[in-house]
Each structure stands twice: as structure tokens, then as C-alpha cells.
Amino acid sequence: MASQPQDWSATLKESAITAAIAAALMFPMIGLYTSTRAGGLAIETRWIELAIGVLLIFLGRIALIRLRDGERLVPFVGGVFAVGLGLQLPLPNGLLTVCCIAGGAVVVLRSVVLWVGGKLKATNDARNSPPLAARAQLFLKQYGPWLGAAVIAFAIAFPWLPFADRRLIDLATLVLIYVMLGWGLNIVVGLAGLLDLGYVAFYAIGAYSFALLSSNYDMSFWACLPVAAMLAAFLGILLGFPVLRLRGDYLAIVTLGFGEMIRIILINWVDFTKGPDGISGIPKPTLFGLSFSRRPPEGTESFHQFFDIPYASVDRIIFLFYVALGLALLTNAFILRIRKLPIGRAWEALREDEIACRSLGLNPTNIKLSAFALGAMFGGLAGAVFAARQSFISPESFTFIESAIILAVVVLGGMGSQIGVAIAAILLIGLPEWFRELQDYRMLAFGALMVAIMVWRPKGILSFREPTLRLHEEDRGAKQ
Amino acid sequence: MEYFLQQLINGVTLGAIYGLIAIGYTMVYGIIGMINFAHGEIFMIGAFISLISFLILGPSGGAMVPIALLVVLLIAMSLTAVYGWALERIAYRPLRGSPRLAALISAIGMSIILQNYVQLSQGARVKTLQPVIEGGFQLMKAGNFTVVLSYMQIIIVVVTVSLMAVFWTVITKTALGRAQRACEQDRTMAALLGIDVDRTISITFILGAALAAVAGMMVTLYYGVIDFYVGFLAGIKAFTADVLGGIGSIPGAMLGGLLIGLIEAFWSGYFSIEYKDVAAFSILVLVLVFRPSGLLGRPEVEKV
Numbered sequence: 001m002a003s004q005p006q007d008w009s010a011t012l013k014e015s016a017i018t019a020a021i022a023a024a025l026m027f028p029m030i031g032l033y034t035s036t037r038a039g040g041l042a043i044e045t046r047w048i049e050l051a052i053g054v055l056l057i058f059l060g061r062i063a064l065i066r067l068r069d070g071e072r073l074v075p076f077v078g079g080v081f082a083v084g085l086g087l088q089l090p091l092p093n094g095l096l097t098v099c100c101i102a103g104g105a106v107v108v109l110r111s112v113v114l115w116v117g118g119k120l121k122a123t124n125d126a127r128n129s130p131p132l133a134a135r136a137q138l139f140l141k142q143y144g145p146w147l148g149a150a151v152i153a154f155a156i157a158f159p160w161l162p163f164a165d166r167r168l169i170d171l172a173t174l175v176l177i178y179v180m181l182g183w184g185l186n187i188v189v190g191l192a193g194l195l196d197l198g199y200v201a202f203y204a205i206g207a208y209s210f211a212l213l214s215s216n217y218d219m220s221f222w223a224c225l226p227v228a229a230m231l232a233a234f235l236g237i238l239l240g241f242p243v244l245r246l247r248g249d250y251l252a253i254v255t256l257g258f259g260e261m262i263r264i265i266l267i268n269w270v271d272f273t274k275g276p277d278g279i280s281g282i283p284k285p286t287l288f289g290l291s292f293s294r295r296p297p298e299g300t301e302s303f304h305q306f307f308d309i310p311y312a313s314v315d316r317i318i319f320l321f322y323v324a325l326g327l328a329l330l331t332n333a334f335i336l337r338i339r340k341l342p343i344g345r346a347w348e349a350l351r352e353d354e355i356a357c358r359s360l361g362l363n364p365t366n367i368k369l370s371a372f373a374l375g376a377m378f379g380g381l382a383g384a385v386f387a388a389r390q391s392f393i394s395p396e397s398f399t400f401i402e403s404a405i406i407l408a409v410v411v412l413g414g415m416g417s418q419i420g421v422a423i424a425a426i427l428l429i430g431l432p433e434w435f436r437e438l439q440d441y442r443m444l445a446f447g448a449l450m451v452a453i454m455v456w457r458p459k460g461i462l463s464f465r466e467p468t469l470r471l472h473e474e475d476r477g478a479k480q
Numbered sequence: 481m482e483y484f485l486q487q488l489i490n491g492v493t494l495g496a497i498y499g500l501i502a503i504g505y506t507m508v509y510g511i512i513g514m515i516n517f518a519h520g521e522i523f524m525i526g527a528f529i530s531l532i533s534f535l536i537l538g539p540s541g542g543a544m545v546p547i548a549l550l551v552v553l554l555i556a557m558s559l560t561a562v563y564g565w566a567l568e569r570i571a572y573r574p575l576r577g578s579p580r581l582a583a584l585i586s587a588i589g590m591s592i593i594l595q596n597y598v599q600l601s602q603g604a605r606v607k608t609l610q611p612v613i614e615g616g617f618q619l620m621k622a623g624n625f626t627v628v629l630s631y632m633q634i635i636i637v638v639v640t641v642s643l644m645a646v647f648w649t650v651i652t653k654t655a656l657g658r659a660q661r662a663c664e665q666d667r668t669m670a671a672l673l674g675i676d677v678d679r680t681i682s683i684t685f686i687l688g689a690a691l692a693a694v695a696g697m698m699v700t701l702y703y704g705v706i707d708f709y710v711g712f713l714a715g716i717k718a719f720t721a722d723v724l725g726g727i728g729s730i731p732g733a734m735l736g737g738l739l740i741g742l743i744e745a746f747w748s749g750y751f752s753i754e755y756k757d758v759a760a761f762s763i764l765v766l767v768l769v770f771r772p773s774g775l776l777g778r779p780e781v782e783k784v
Contacts, residue, residue, distance in 0.1 A: 257761030444596040450589025458578030
């Protein structure tokens with residue numbers, strides 16, 4: 001850090017190597033384009049795009065090297081310049097524009113972090129206090145309950161805040177669904193330590209059981225909810241039974257296969273599930289029989305008629321938000337309680353050491369099965385809420401990528417931490433949805449975010465993966 | 481009988497392709513113990529690179545086709561290898577030594593990035609290539625049904641088998657292979673004995689990517705249809721093949737690939753084509769119930 005590297009030739013050499021590799025990477029994909037013409041495919045060239053791309057990588061690499069050497073001002077200015085350039089100059093390709101802006105932003109961010117971090121470090125050394133992350137954890141431990149209450153209060157007040165419009169509340173409902181899914185999967189992955197890559201299967205089962213029961217038997221949302229949860233849990237047991245002897249990655253691939261199987265069955269069993277067309281017209285939940293439509297069917301009353309208030313279509317969305325919030329809070333309370341019960345302790349013990357558990361007389365299969373079933377149950381609940389929110393579902397919504405997103409929510413949140421999962425869900429679901437204008441680049445940004453957070457904080461945003469109980473409390477100080 | 485023979489031929493061809501992809505997975509798993517989820521995407525990139533380079537070289541046509549194909553193969557292998565190397569360097573190396581799930585999430589993220597990168601740069605449309613090598617031997621004839629062994633199928637199987645033989649020699653006979661096997665057993669010890677672990681891991685990724693590129697080229701020429709999404713299913717199938725054969729074992733990957741290919745071909749030939757993936761996964765579950773570490777895998781030894 002303190003060294004004054006003015007060795008520009010080394011920097012340039014390193015950057016040139018990076019740029020050469022980038023050129024090799026981008027040449028076939030960016031430099032050449034296969035366009036479909038009459039009579040087959042043809043190749044078009046895009047040399048300008050390629051050149052700009054390579055140049056951007058070259059400059060970015062220089063900036064990063066300078067940052068590594070402890071220089072802040074020049075990369076900062078360069079990054080700001082790149083962002084401005086990306087915003088102003090019409091580059092020939094949208095991808096390049098996005099990369100230019102994002103790259104510039106990263107450089108700016110890193111120089112700011114370096115600057116702030118350097119300052120913090122200086123004050124920390126002076127006071128001899130623990131590093132930032134540890135302090136954040138300590139803070140959470142001390143004020144956790146208060147923080148939780150504040151978050152819940154904010155969530156309850158959320159639809160009435162001035163900036164909350166229709167779209168935002170709807171988005172918040174989606175985030176809550178993912179929070180629920182994340183907490184459910186957290187039981188399996190975070191607490192019991194079983195890697196499940198097919199969680200979306202239970203989500204799909206929940207959604208489809210609500211959709212099918214309501215469209216075939218006219219059952220209401222509230223009657224379907226427990227059925228959906230139970231069906232999902234039952235399926236969890238059914239799947240778990242044969243495969244829970246498997247370890248680690250074998251389990252992962254079997255669960256992944258299971259998720260794909262459910263999707264393929266949903267697509268192909270057309271008589272039952274209506275196949276790829278999906279099911280539409282799924283009813284919205286009611287409040288004790290009061291529907292939220294403008295003109296309720298004969299003999300029933302709707303919410304605005306009963307309370308004698310003017311009809312507002314946003315009411316329905318707000319109500320759904322509260323339903324999701326209520327279920328999410330229920331999930332949270334359930335998990336927090338069950339972690340303190342013997343079964344919850346047994347999950348964590350099993351995660352830490354299976355052999356020790358077996359020698360202490362715990363039955364690993366039953367314990368794993370219960371984790372699997374409970375995780376599946378919450379997946380089913382979330383699925384029912386999802387179906388109610390969309391009022392249309394199709395197998396398209398339950399692809400592997402969905403499982404990956406839920407798993408990412410859990411892992412990024414720092415497995416085992418409830419609030420971490422919630423933060424990760426907001427970050428991963430809320431942010432990309434917010435940037436809907438960027439449509440095509442949304443998934444690209446999503447993937448980049450996943451990689452970046454993992455490289456930056458491999459243990460998750462808030463990592464709490466430590467046993468809830470310790471035999472000797474004083475051990476903790478010694479170990480850290 | 482004739483029908484059976486035809487499905488057998490198709491199954492072996494498919495199995496050869498799966499096997500090539502599966503080796504990349506299993507090598508990476510053996511050496512750093514992670515599921516390289518983006519490997520299917522590397523295969524897809526290999527398919528695209530070979531499509532593009534074939535479109536450039538193809539029109540020279542005529543008697544030059546075999547040479548053109550060879551050049552395409554080399555280009556695809558080398559450029560895809562760069563992708564494999566960069567993948568490891570960017571997304572996995574910083575995560576070495578961190579929890580395994582972190583590396584898995586990073587791999588899934590990388591797979592999403594690569595998929596969308598190709599979709600954005602090459603378009604979401606399906607790319608169709610005119611068949612390059614047509615014709616084949618007619619082996620048998622029974623009524624209306626003719627058993628055909630196409631030239632393309634012969635090429636696929638021959639190329640696969642010879643590449644696997646070369647690869648096997650590299651692993652078992654050369655210094656590089658020894659270094660790889662040493663890293664597989666104990667990375668720290670290998671480093672202490674003077675093996676450059678980083679370099680060995682990089683080379684593993686490069687080799688895996690090159691083999692995936694071959695598979696990508698085969699698929700491009702055999703089916704003639706690719707899009708940015710082909711990597712996902714092929715990757716999952718190849719990984720299933722690995723687990724079936726016992727993950728971490730290279731002969732297991734070849735065997736598993738062959739089995740998955742055969743299962744798929746026979747299931748779609750005799751039962752229903754829609755449920756062929758369900759069949760493959762079900763057989764995987766069945767095998768794992770009775771042999772929890774795959775067909776050729778070593779059972780994991782638990783040490784307390």
C-alpha cells in the first residue's frame with residue numbers, strides 16, 4: 001500500500017496481457033455475429049465493438065492495478081469519466097454501454113471503499129477495536145430483537161408510506177414470497193446442512209395444488225393453503241425417503257433431477273395440469289369471505305361494500321401484501337421457535353457431525369426427513385401465495401434457475417441468519433426487478449451480482465453459521 | 481431387432497457426447513471438490529465457436545471439408561479453453577478455501593452470466609446449420625425400416641474414443657497427469673513437493689473446456705441446431721452421468737455418459753420421448769439407492 005509504484009511498464013504489460021485474453025474471449029462472440037438470412041446463417045463482423053470492448057478491459061485493468069497499488073484519485077476520476085461516457089456516448093452495442101457504466105461504477109466504488117476503508121483502519125488501529133464485520137455482528141447480537149421489531153414495523157407500515165405505489169407493493173409481495181422460500185430452504189441447507197438444488201419442486205407443488213383445487217373444486221385460498229403446504233411436505237417425505245442416505249453432491253444432483261422431473265411432468269401431463277399453457281384465472285384470497293373485486297358475484301359482499309368505502313383496486317394488492325407478510329412472519333416465528341426445540345438442535349448437530357450424532361442415538365434419517373418435510377412445507381405455502389399473486393401459473397415459472405435463485409438468497413444471506421436471508425432477498429429480487437428497463441441485462445446483472453458477492457464475502461452478507469449452543473461459553477473468545 | 485440396433489447406434493453416439501462433457505465435470509470435481517456448474521455453458525460456447533468458425537471456413541467446401549473440420553475443431557478447442565481458464569481465474573480461484581456452497585453459488589452465477597452473454601451477443605434465436613456430412617451405411621433392411629449408421633455418427637464415436645485414449649494417456653503416463661492426481665489426493669502436500677497447484681488446476685479447467693468444445697462441435701454438426709440454452713440440459717445430463725458413474729472417477733464418467741445416452745435413446749425409442757429425462761433421473765436415483773457412491777466411485781471413508 002505504502003509503496004510508490006511508478007512502474008508503468010509492468011502495469012502496461014499486465015494490462016496488455018489481460019486485454020489480449022479478453023480479445024481472445026470476445027473475438028468469436030462479440031467480434032463475429034451469426035445472422036439468420038434467407039438460405040441459412042451468415043457471418044457479420046463487428047470489429048468496432050470488439051475494439052471498444054478490448055479497450056475498455058485494458059483501461060479497466062490499469063485502473064484496478066493502480067487501485068491495488070493504493071492509488072485512489074486517478075482511478076476514481078477515470079471511473080466517473082467511464083460512467084459519464086457510458087451514459088452520454090451512444091456506443092454501438094447496448095452490451096458495451098452497460099459494461100462501460102458497470103465497470104466504471106465498480107472502479108469508483110472500489111476507490112471509495114479503499115479510501116473509507118483506509119480511514120477506518122487508521123481509526124481502528126488507534127482505538128484497537130475489532131474489525132468492522134465483527135462489530136456489525138456484535139451490534140446485531142445486541143440489538144437484534146429491536147432491529148427485528150423495527151423491520152417488522154416498517155413492513156407493516158410499508159403500504160401506507162408516501163412512496164409506495166402499486167408496483168412497489170406488488171414487488172414487495174414478491175420479495176416476501178422469496179423471503180419465505182429462503183427461510184424454508186434455510187431449514188434444509190442452512191440448519192440441516194443438506195444441499196437441495198430442487199427446492200422449486202415444492203414451490204411448484206404448492207402453486208399447482210392451489211391452482212388446481214380452486215379451478216376444479218372451487219376451493220378458496222384459505223382452504224387450499226394448508227392442503228398445499230401438506231401436499232408439499234408429503235412430497236418432501238416421499239422424495240427424501242430414498243435419497244437421504246446420499247451425501248453432499250449426490251444428494252444435490254438427485255434433488256436437482258427431482259425438480260426437473262416435476263417440471264417435465266407438469267409440462268407433459270396435459271389432461272391434469274393443462275401442460276405448457278398453464279392455469280389462468282386463479283382467484284385472489286378473500287378476507288373472511290369478503291372479496292376485493294369491484295362487483296362481487298351474487299350473494300356475496302366485497303370489501304369496499306362491507307366497510308362502505310369507495311372501491312380502490314390497490315386494496316387487493318395491499319391485502320395480498322399483508323397475507324404474504326403474515327405468512328412470512330409466521331414462518332419466521334416457527335423457525336425461531338423450532339431451532340430451540342430438540343429437533344432444531346438435532347439439525348444443527350447433524351450438520352456439524354453426523355457420526356457423533358449417530359453415536360449419541362439420534363436417528364439421522366428421521367431428522368433429515370423432518371428438515372426436508374418442513375422446508376418443503378414452507379415452499380408449498382410460498383407457492384400458494386405466488387399463484388394467488390400471479391393469478392396465472394405455468395411450468396415456465398418453476399425452472400431450475402428459480403431453485404438457484406432461492407439457494408443464492410440463502411447462501412448470500414449467510415446460511416442460518418434470518419435477517420440475512422431477508423436482506424439477500426431484497427437485494428437479489430428487489431433490485432433487479434427495480435431495473436426492469438434494463439430487461440435484457442437483468443439476468444446478466446443478476447449473475448454478476450451472485451459472483452461478485454461470493455467473491456467479496458464468501459460466507460454471505462451476514463454470516464452466522466455457528467452452533468446456537470456451545471458447551472463452554474468462554475471457548476468463543478479463545479477461538480476468535 | 482433392427483429397431484433395437486438403430487437405437488443402440490443412436491444411444492452410443494449420444495453417450496459419447498455426454499461422456500466428453502462429463503469428463504470435464506469429473507476432473508474438476510476430483511481436483512477441487514466443487515461442482516463446476518458453468519461447465520454446461522462452456523460446452524454451449526464451444527458449440528457456438530465451432531458454428532461460427534465453420535461458417536467462416538465451410539464455404540471453401542468440396543474436398544476441403546475434412547481439413548476444414550479439423551481446423552474448426554482446433555479453433556473451437558483452443559478458444560473454448562481460454563473461456564475455461566478465464567472462468568476458473570475469475571470466479572473460482574478467489575473462492576478456493578471458502579465454504580463449498582460459496583463456490584457453487586459463484587458457479588451458478590457464472591453459468592447465468594455466460595448464458596446471457598451469448599444470448600445478448602449472438603441473439604436468442606435458434607441457429608440452424610445445414611448438414612455438413614450427409615449419408616451413411618445402410619446396415620440392415622427389414623420391411624420399411626432401414627438401420628442407418630451415418631458417417632457423422634462414426635466420426636463422433638471415433639473422435640470421442642481417440643480423444644479419450646489420448647486423455648487417458650495424459651492422465652496416467654505424463655508428469656502433468658501425475659501432478660493432477662497428486663493434487664486430487666492432497667493439495668497441500670502436492671504443493672510442498674513442488675507442484676504448482678494453481679497451474680495444475682488451470683490446466684485441468686483448460687483440458688475440460690477443450691473436451692467440452694469437442695462435444696459442442698459434435699452436437700452442432702450432428703443436430704445442426706443450437707441456441708444459447710443448450711448448455712443447461714446437456715450440463716445436467718453430463719453431471720448425472722458423472723454421479724451415475726461415481727463422481728471423481730474418469731472411467732466412471734465415460735461409463736456414466738454411455739449409460740445415460742443409451743437410456744435416453746431406448747426410452748425415447750420404445751416408450752415416450754417426452755419423459756426421457758424423467759427416465760434418466762429415475763434410473764440415477766435407483767442406482768444411487770443401491771450404490772450410494774455411483775457405479776465406479778470409491779465409497780467415501782469417514783474419519784472421526
